[in-house]
Amino acid sequence: MKKLAYFLLFCLTVNTYAQSPWTQKKGEAYLQLNFTTIPSYSDIFGNPDFQTEREISDNTLQLYAEYGISDKTTLIANLPLKFVSTGDLVNASPVSVTAEGSETSLGNIQLGVRHNFYNKKWLISGQLMVVANTGSFDAATGLRTGYDAWTFTPVISAGRGFDKWYIQAFTGVDIRTNEYSSAFKLGGEAGYKVGSWLWLAGFLDGVASFQNGEVQQPITNLLTSLYVNDQSYAAFGFKIIGEINKNFGANVGLGGALSGRRVAKSPALSFGLYYKL
Template identity: 50%
Template sequence: MKQITNFLFLFLTISAFSQGPWTQEKGKLYTQLSFTTIPNYDNFFGDPDYSINKEITDNTIQIYGEYGITNNTTLIVNLPFKLISVDNLSYVDPAIDCIGDCSENINENKTSLGNIEIGVKHNFYKKDWLLSGQLSVEANTSSFYENSGIRTGYDAFTFTPLFLAGRSFSNSYLQSFIGAKIRTNNYSSNFKFGGEYGYKVFKNIWIIGFLDLEKSFENGDIELPDINRITSLYVNNQEYGVVGLKAIGEFSDNFGVTASLPAAFYGNNVAKQVALTVGVYKKF
């Protein structure tokens, strides 16, 4: 059972804040470096769906860590670094009066921090089922580039309270979460729900199916620049429904690789493109 629990911990941290109820043991540290790419997209979910005339590439490098403050309480930190490019985006500034073709072709590549996240997870029931609570805060540490509309995170603080439940079996596990993302600065807040099921297919390889839903409460009315709304990077009322697969390959008790391939089946103001994540982890 201890070996199963160790595997479960790896699955639950395959991506930052994967919403599992398992906590790290006191004094133990888990670290993960991952890379996520949403390449060359120009189509977006909306009502109706829409597109822009050129392409955006949205890449993220994340440094993620979990540290056991006690056996039941874990500190969580996530540092995202955004690498975003806009290729030949045609834009007309509505504040400029002109006659004829006034469009401007924009090419820009930016690398900057996203929203740094810190949180605490506490397990308050541990028998057949594990029940935990988690609260995380995303700081307003992102950047906005007005010439291209590139935004590397929300211009707000985000508070995410979650209720988490899960259970492990001999060769599998099941977990779910429910909560909200509460944003400041007149952004709308989101309802959040999801879960996953993982199964050990080989000695050191697990496959996980997952569901992740976010639905906007549409309770915010922030006014963002036109060029930002065109790129749809961290704009208001973003929401999605995602299903996908994750995988873990463990080379040793303390080192391994991760991969995640989600696909959205609905959304609003988010890219109609698959996001691929790969990573490596190390436990101390």
């Protein structure tokens, strides 16, 4: 069971918020360096679907950390560094609104706490994440590296581990400031140990905007569709996790959206390395 808990900590794909119900033991810590890439895309989910004016590349390098201040309470931090760029025009046109260029900047820094309320076979935990308004925006290219808002995300999660597999699910809301819409969140994950050091996992993840915000965003930002208002999606993905030893490991993940609004119609590939103290 303890090995399963180790696995559940490092199998997180950090391109979404960590939603696990498992907590760290007091004094224990977990670090993961994760790189997620959408190399080049132009198709956007919408009603109807549309294309960006230029090809877009969206890459994220993140340092994720957890630390147990008690056996039931864990502190969480996530520091994302964004590398986004606009390239060639998708359709030849004598006039373009967005410029070609790139932006390297912080994304939305996340800090939070998770507390376990129930632990009898099934675990039930509550979590609150505070997402800071630390992204940047370049008006000429339309490149944005984070929401221009503070976000408060309360989540309830539940899960259970078995001899060779686990299951977990979560639900919560994103409450945003600065006239951005809030959103409902729902997801789940299951994994199975196929060998002494190898795990396979699959997940479903959904976000549905309440469409209750009235923020006005520049046309260049709307054309790139990066961190714009009212984004929604229904996504799925798979992960392969390899344990080097009880402290080190690596994972590879592939995720994509089944449907959505104002999000890329392109899969995201993720690579992670973890270390457990």
